[in-house]
Amino acid sequence: MPKIVDHDExxxxxxxxxxxxxxxxxxxGATMREIALEAGFANGALKPxxxxxxxxxxxxxxxxxxxxxxxxxxxTAGKTGIAALRxxxxxxxxxxxxxxxxxxxxxxxxxxxxxxPEKAAIHRESMEQWHAxxxxxxxxxxxxxxxxxxxxxxxxxxxxxxxxxxxxxWAALAPEGQTxxxxxxxxxxxxxxLTR
Amino acid sequence: MPKIVDHDExxxxxxxxxxxxxxxxxxxGATMREIALEAGFANGALKPxxxxxxxxxxxxxxxxxxxxxxxxxxxTAGKTGIAALRxxxxxxxxxxxxxxxxxxxxxxxxxxxxxxPEKAAIHRESMEQWHAxxxxxxxxxxxxxxxxxxxxxxxxxxxxxxxxxxxxxWAALAPEGQTxxxxxxxxxxxxxxLTR
Numbered sequence: 202m203p204k205i206v207d208h209d210e211x212x213x214x215x216x217x218x219x220x221x222x223x224x225x226x227x228x229x230g231a232t233m234r235e236i237a238l239e240a241g242f243a244n245g246a247l248k249p250x251x252x253x254x255x256x257x258x259x260x261x262x263x264x265x266x267x268x269x270x271x272x273x274x275x276x277t278a279g280k281t282g283i284a285a286l287r288x289x290x291x292x293x294x295x296x297x298x299x300x301x302x303x304x305x306x307x308x309x310x311x312x313x314x315x316x317x318p319e320k321a322a323i324h325r326e327s328m329e330q331w332h333a334x335x336x337x338x339x340x341x342x343x344x345x346x347x348x349x350x351x352x353x354x355x356x357x358x359x360x361x362x363x364x365x366x367x368x369x370x371w372a373a374l375a376p377e378g379q380t381x382x383x384x385x386x387x388x389x390x391x392x393x394x395l396t397r
Numbered sequence: 398m399p400k401i402v403d404h405d406e407x408x409x410x411x412x413x414x415x416x417x418x419x420x421x422x423x424x425x426g427a428t429m430r431e432i433a434l435e436a437g438f439a440n441g442a443l444k445p446x447x448x449x450x451x452x453x454x455x456x457x458x459x460x461x462x463x464x465x466x467x468x469x470x471x472x473t474a475g476k477t478g479i480a481a482l483r484x485x486x487x488x489x490x491x492x493x494x495x496x497x498x499x500x501x502x503x504x505x506x507x508x509x510x511x512x513x514p515e516k517a518a519i520h521r522e523s524m525e526q527w528h529a530x531x532x533x534x535x536x537x538x539x540x541x542x543x544x545x546x547x548x549x550x551x552x553x554x555x556x557x558x559x560x561x562x563x564x565x566x567w568a569a570l571a572p573e574g575q576t577x578x579x580x581x582x583x584x585x586x587x588x589x590x591l592t593r
Contacts, residue, residue, distance in 0.1 A: 226512070227508075227509075227511065227512035228508065229425065230512075305511050308504075308507055308508050308511055309508050309511070311504055311508075311566055311569070311570065312423075312424065312504050312505050312507070312508035313423075314570050315423065315501050315504055315505070315569050315570065316422070316423035316426075318573075321570040321571075321572075324570050325570060325571075325572075328567075350589070350590060351589075352586045352589045352590060353582065353586060355579070355582075356579065356582040356583045356585070356586035357583075357586055359579055359580075359582070359583045360560055360583040360584075360586055360587055362563070363559070363560045363562075363563030363564050363566075363567055363580075363583065364556055364559045364560045364563055365563065366559075366562070366563030366566045366567065367558070367559030367560055367561065367562030367563035367564075367566075368559050368563075370507055370559075370562045370563075370566075371524075371559055371562065373507070373511050374507065374510050374511065374517040374520050374521060375517075375521075376517075376521075377514075383551070383552065383555055384555075384559075386549065386551075386552040386555070387552045387553075387555045387556040387559065388556075389552070390548045390549060390552035390553050390555075390556055391556055393546070393547075393548045394546060394548060394590040394591065395590065
């Protein structure tokens with residue numbers, strides 16, 4: 202009986218191998234050959250799944266974004282207003298080794314996107330989604346009286362979102378092994394300004 | 398009489414050619430050959446100036462950082478407190494075509510730095526310098542009574558700095574030709590929270 206192959210499963214194995222290789226060798230060093238080797242595939246065996254490195258990368262980045270969104274959904278469930286805002290941001294901030302590694306992966310994606318309109322559009326869609334979520338939580342916070350500032354919510358959500366993006370750079374370029382970067386304090390500072 | 402060559406001048410010509418090529422082809426497409434062609438150099442003529450692409454990139458990035466710092470110095474001269482804070486941030490924010498192009502260049506540098514401790518250290522030194530400058534202006538603003546919040550200046554400076562970094566990504570991945578990204582409004586929102 203031939204071995205039954207779960208193709209979705211194998212795609213995810215390849216994604217995981219891709220992360221490990223990018224983290225170790227950088228995006229330029231992450232050749233299809235290195236990724237196949239890392240995942241235990243024969244060299245040509247990647248092609249049916251991902252014909253090019255680009256299709257593999259696009260899939261891999263979508264996967265990380267989806268995984269982050271699943272975590273956000275889990276931690277904000279049942280929360281509204283400032284509590285939801287805090288939970289959302291804490292989940293996106295690179296506060297531990299796993300998320301610092303994700304930051305080290307999102308930067309190569311951004312770099313690719315600078316010269317690739319399709320990847321830039323993926324990024325923008327994701328950010329619009331996050332911006333809308335932050336706006337929603339700000340509106341809840343206003344409704345409950347927790348936020349009273351006359352400053353425009355749209356600008357506040359944008360400011361917070363850019364801080365979350367900047368934090369990825371800060372973390373990815375921090376000295377090896379340094380995980381306490383004061384990012385949580387920055388978030389709390391911003392929330393304190395909003396709610397005092 | 399042999400032509401007298403100004404080597405510093407030629408280095409800067411190469412830097413300018415490098416920016417144009419990176420903006421057009423991305424950092425991976427920016428080969429020494431393409432850069433030489435763009436700068437009007439014979440293929441081998443780059444070597445005496447920059448033996449490798451890496452040394453050229455390191456020089457080029459330092460140059461952009463220095464240029465930004467010169468602009469910051471010019472616009473903050475004679476200013477203190479919130480006025481200096483605003484002028485500093487406005488100068489770093491990618492608010493026009495020139496600075497959006499600079500953002501498109503700094504992202505490949507960050508990407509390189511993820512797997513290159515020396516470049517990461519250059520980035521961190523620059524950011525520590527900026528962080529100290531922001532802290533100084535915040536202290537001035539407190540002294541004059543413009544900032545009274547109990548929130549820690551260190552966290553506020555970090556938040557603002559990360560927003561400036563995130564704005565580079567936002568701008569570099571915005572649709573071609575779109576220069577109004579609401580970044581100035583975000584800065585004003587933050588300053589309004591600080592000073593109300």
